[in-house]
Amino acid sequence: MDREEKYILRRQEIINSAIDEFGINSYVEASLNAICRNGNISKGTIYHYFKDKDDLYLVCVTECFNSLTNFLNSEKISFNKAEQAIEKYLDLRHQFFKENPKFSNIFTNALLRPPKHLLEQIKEIKTGLDKFNINFFEQVLRNTNLKSDVSHEEAIEYFLIFQESFNYYFQNKAYGDFRNLFEEHELKLRKLLKIMLYGMVKEETE
Incomplete structure (x- = not known):
């Protein structure tokens, strides 16, 4: 194993230990000492690979x-029926977090309880997921008949407003257990996406 491979391996070991810590604690509650202790890593080693706690946290996010x-x-979603596409999308999210439980806490904290001084960095990090979500909703809309008073552009705008308002609502809820917050977020998302969609598409009699 050459020096570069050792560097990459050691760096990933630190990240894995940090994911374990941020996977059960919020940014504020998590500590570099715990990451060092649980990963059998010296603090000096962490600072050799990462600038500080913020840097390591953002890598985990x-x-x-x-x-x-x-x-x-990587997963195929059929858009022949809008409701089934939404169900598939939400089922895939559920599957991912079930297979990666530590990420559910990191996701919840970054999305709903982000450290204020890291807001801009987290916003940039989630750009890829935001683009996926917008593209997903655009494909859903292509297979629906919108109401006569709702344009395609307006529907996308409503989706973005819904996304921001939905997350803002959860950002202002007081929770001690972030797992409960995550589960309620995903449950309400499933219901409200359908409500929003059927508020914009034509009924059969329209």
């Missing part, structure tokens, strides 16, 4: 969002 986005992109 990036791995979480990129892994989710790559997983969603």
